[in-house]
Amino acid sequence: MTGKITRRQALVIGTGGLLLSGCDRIGRTAAFRSVEGAAQDLTMKAQRLVIDRAALAPEFSPADMSPVFRTNGNVMPRSPAYLAHLESGFADWRLIVDGLVRRPLALPLARIRSLPARTQITRHDCVEGWSAIGKWTGVPLKLLLDGAGLRPEARYIVFHCADDFRGQPYYESIDLIDAFHPQTILAWGMNDLPLPVGHGAPLRLRLERQLGYKMAKFVMRVEAVDDLARIGRGMGGYWEDAAGYQWYAGI
Amino acid sequence: MTADAQAEPSAGERPPAPAGGDLVYRHRWPTRLWHWLNALTVFVMLMSGLMIFNAHPRLYWGKYGANRDTPWLQIGGDRERGHLVLGSLDIPTTGLLGHWYDRNGNLQNRAFPGWATIPSHYDLAGARSWHFLFAWLLFVPGVLFWMISFLNRHVQRDLAPKREELAPRHIWQDIKDHARLRFPRGVKARDYNILQKLSYLGVIFLLLPLMVLTGLAMSPGMNAAWPWLLDLTGGRQSARSIHFIVAMLILAFIVVHLVMVVLAGPINEIRSMITGRYRLPREKS
Numbered sequence: 408m409t410g411k412i413t414r415r416q417a418l419v420i421g422t423g424g425l426l427l428s429g430c431d432r433i434g435r436t437a438a439f440r441s442v443e444g445a446a447q448d449l450t451m452k453a454q455r456l457v458i459d460r461a462a463l464a465p466e467f468s469p470a471d472m473s474p475v476f477r478t479n480g481n482v483m484p485r486s487p488a489y490l491a492h493l494e495s496g497f498a499d500w501r502l503i504v505d506g507l508v509r510r511p512l513a514l515p516l517a518r519i520r521s522l523p524a525r526t527q528i529t530r531h532d533c534v535e536g537w538s539a540i541g542k543w544t545g546v547p548l549k550l551l552l553d554g555a556g557l558r559p560e561a562r563y564i565v566f567h568c569a570d571d572f573r574g575q576p577y578y579e580s581i582d583l584i585d586a587f588h589p590q591t592i593l594a595w596g597m598n599d600l601p602l603p604v605g606h607g608a609p610l611r612l613r614l615e616r617q618l619g620y621k622m623a624k625f626v627m628r629v630e631a632v633d634d635l636a637r638i639g640r641g642m643g644g645y646w647e648d649a650a651g652y653q654w655y656a657g658i
Numbered sequence: 659m660t661a662d663a664q665a666e667p668s669a670g671e672r673p674p675a676p677a678g679g680d681l682v683y684r685h686r687w688p689t690r691l692w693h694w695l696n697a698l699t700v701f702v703m704l705m706s707g708l709m710i711f712n713a714h715p716r717l718y719w720g721k722y723g724a725n726r727d728t729p730w731l732q733i734g735g736d737r738e739r740g741h742l743v744l745g746s747l748d749i750p751t752t753g754l755l756g757h758w759y760d761r762n763g764n765l766q767n768r769a770f771p772g773w774a775t776i777p778s779h780y781d782l783a784g785a786r787s788w789h790f791l792f793a794w795l796l797f798v799p800g801v802l803f804w805m806i807s808f809l810n811r812h813v814q815r816d817l818a819p820k821r822e823e824l825a826p827r828h829i830w831q832d833i834k835d836h837a838r839l840r841f842p843r844g845v846k847a848r849d850y851n852i853l854q855k856l857s858y859l860g861v862i863f864l865l866l867p868l869m870v871l872t873g874l875a876m877s878p879g880m881n882a883a884w885p886w887l888l889d890l891t892g893g894r895q896s897a898r899s900i901h902f903i904v905a906m907l908i909l910a911f912i913v914v915h916l917v918m919v920v921l922a923g924p925i926n927e928i929r930s931m932i933t934g935r936y937r938l939p940r941e942k943s
Contacts, residue, residue, distance in 0.1 A: 430702075430776045434784055446791040458883040465885050467721065475726040530722060530894060532878050534782065536714035537724035538894050616882045651783040657879025658790065 451655040458657070460584050464615035467528045473539040476531070476598070478605035481570035481577065484625050489569040497609045502551075502593075506565070506630035509556035516595065516609050522546045525592050533619040534652065543613050545594030549587045551629065557583075561631035565638055566612055569625035572645065579623040579644040580635055580654075581614060590615045593626060618656035620646045678844040678940035685934045689812060692803040693931055695795065700908065702792040703869075705776040707905055708769075709785035715756075715769035717902055721893035730899070733769035740767070797870055804862070816850060817859055823852040841922055844941040861911055865904050872901040 433439050484490075492500040497516045505511040526544040552564070564586040568577040585591055593610045595602050602608045607624025614621050621644070635641060640648035647654050676682050685693075716729035723729065732743040733756050740757025742749045751757070758771040760779070772778040776788050807813045822828060832852050835841070842851060850858065874880045875887035875897035891897035919927045923939070930936035 428778065430705075430788075431778055434777055434788065443787045443791050446794055447787070449794065450790055454877070454879045454883075458879050462882040464878060464882045465888060471721055473722045473724065473727070475724075477724045477726055530878070530881075532876075532894065533714070533724075534786070536710065536898060537716075538722045539724045540722045616879045618878060646783070650781075651787070653783070653786065653790075658874075658877035 447653055447655065450658060454655075454657045455584070458616065461589065462616075464529055464590055467530065467540050469528065469542070471540050472528060472598070473541060476539045476541045476606070477537075478603075479533065479619070480624065481572070482605040484568075484570040486569055486571070489625065489627075493604065493608070500609060502610060502626070503628040504551050504555045504630075505628070506632050507558040507561040508552075508631050509558060510554070512551065512555050514551075519546050519593070519610070520595055522550055524596075525589070526596075527590055527592070527613070527615070529590070529613070529615045531619055531622070534656065542598050543592065543594040544596035544599075545592035545610070545613065547589065548591045548593055548612075548629075549589070551593070552586060552631070555631075557631055560633045562633050563631070563635055563643075565630040565632055565635070566623040566626050567628040567630060568623050569627050572649065575639075575645060575649065577623060577625070577645045578639055579612065579621050580632075580638070581612075581617075581621065585614055585616070588614075588616070593629075616657055620644070620652060621656050675845040676848065676938060678847075678938050681935050681937050682848050683934050684848065684930050684936035686810065686812065687934070688803060688806045688810065690931055690934060692799055695799055699792050699795045700912070702776060702788055703796060704905060704909060705774060706785040706788035706792070707901075709775040709777065709780070710782065710789060711902065712768045712770055712775065712780065713782045717899045718895040719892070719899060720895050721888075723895035723898075731902075735767040737765065793870075793873065796866070800866055800870075817855055817862075819852055819855050819859075823855070828852060839921055841939070843939040845938065847938050848936075857911060857914075861908065865908050865911070868904045869901065869908070872897045872904065876901065 499515075501513040501515055502519060503511070503513055523546070524544050525547055526542065528540065528542045530538050530540045532538050548564070561583070563580045563582055565578060565580045568579075570577045581591075590613065592613050594607075594613050595610055597603065597606055602611060607626070610626040611624045612622045612626060632638065635643040639645065642648045642651075643654040644652070646652040715733040716723070716725075717731040718727055718729050729743075730745055733741075733751070734743075735741060735752070735756030738757075739750060739752040740755050742751050742755055754771065756767055756769055758766055758768075760766050760772050766772070768780060775785070777784045807817075829852055835851075836853060841847065871887065872891055874884070875891045876894055881888055881894070887897070888894065891900055926937050926939075
């Protein structure tokens with residue numbers, strides 16, 4: 408940048424800088440974090456109060472669909488095991504459903520595709536601000552959880568994924584209200600085609616009342632747990648652990 | 659009788675009008691408290707909102723909108739320059755938007771510069787934390803202020819325009835007076851003029867509610883609970899666009915508001931918003 412900075416500009420920049428670094432500093436304090444955590448809790452409770460547990464996210468007509476549904480996040484897992492499955496068309500791949508369940512499952516993709524499916528044209532909202540509308544087909548998570556039989560201690564459902572960021576595996580978690588919601592599906596189809604790798608083949612979670620980062624791609628294992636503290640760094644998801652994103656992403 | 663006693667609002671009927679130079683009670687405590695709370699809240703909302711915008715510096719109309727769709731507004735830059743693209747207009751913003759230097763002297767191509775955002779470095783999760791914490795401070799006291807201001811008749815008595823004030827001639831006269839920086843004096847300065855009334859009413863009953871509604875319309879959770887939010891705004895991406903436009907209107911209001919405070923006598927004006935007491939400017943002799 409060229410040009411001299413006048414004394415007045417220096418004053419404005421200086422004062423502004425002080426205020427700003429003030430905000431940055433406040434943002435890092437334990438006190439702010441706990442206030443902010445309380446506000447997050449309040450937001451979730453308030454939303455849960457006004458959103459009926461069965462309320463459906465808006466569904467759209469084929470005419471509303473995005474011409475191009477962009478990909479984001481990881482578009483190709485690097486793990487050799489995943490690449491081998493991709494090579495063989497997921498022929499001997501199994502979805503594991505375990506944890507606090509009575510009957511752990513190991514389901515081949517063909518079996519999952521043969522289960523009753525739900526198709527929904529919904530809007531995908533990224534935390535960054537963009538939206539895309541697409542058509543998803545998959546098995547309601549409720550069917551799998553009912554098949555496996557949740558034990559009464561189970562409080563959360565964790566999705567373990569094949570992709571990672573710098574060695575940290577992607578994972579996400581939801582509570583049982585969302586897990587049993589009729590639009591919560593593990594999608595194997597998108598826009599009338601098999602789910603593409605960029606969008607999370609073989610299975611991606613669709614959680615239509617929350618933001619995109621909750622919708623884990625490349626889902627390998629569904630685990631029922633009573634506590635999130637033992638998984639990852641304990642915040643309930645990769646982005647929650649890595650960058651402080653909100654666990655409840657309904658807004 | 660002192661000017662103070664004369665102007666206390668508790669008195670049932672208004673005593674003889676005060677004159678220039680008198681100290682009158684102008685702002686009651688709910689107004690003052692809400693004003694200063696908002697002075698903080700609105701700035702945090704604006705600045706954390708700009709950081710959230712930085713995560714995807716493009717705005718669209720309609721239900722969807724992402725990188726392969728056509729935005730109506732886009733801010734970006736490269737090594738040489740920054741620009742704001744508004745429809746077919748390409749406005750250079752080098753040094754300000756899409757091309758600026760951070761505190762370490764490094765070139766950044768994010769839309770809004772660090773001095774305008776909270777946090778000052780790129781941190782979407784942090785900005786969301788600030789935004790949704792202060793959203794409660796905007797919403798709850800805002801609703802309380804609405805209720806109190808109807809109950810204590812602040813809205814009906816001080817803010818609602820009188821019929822004669824709405825006459826085009828009167829409004830035009832007020833615009834001319836403002837443009838010439840000719841402000842009311844004496845007893846006339848005790849009440850809000852018509853431009854003040856309209857802008858305060860506009861912010862309190864139009865812009866702020868629109869901010870809240872368009873904000874909620876962007877929430878996938880709220881879309882399930884209240885799908886009418888999307889009908890009202892024309893879709894989530896339209897809601898995001900309106901949210902941004904209204905935020906800029908609020909910013910414009912603040913700029914004009916601060917300029918008017920400075921021009922009208924900052925010490926007297928700021929004192930009246932702290933203690934409630936305002937010294938009426940003396941009539942020109």
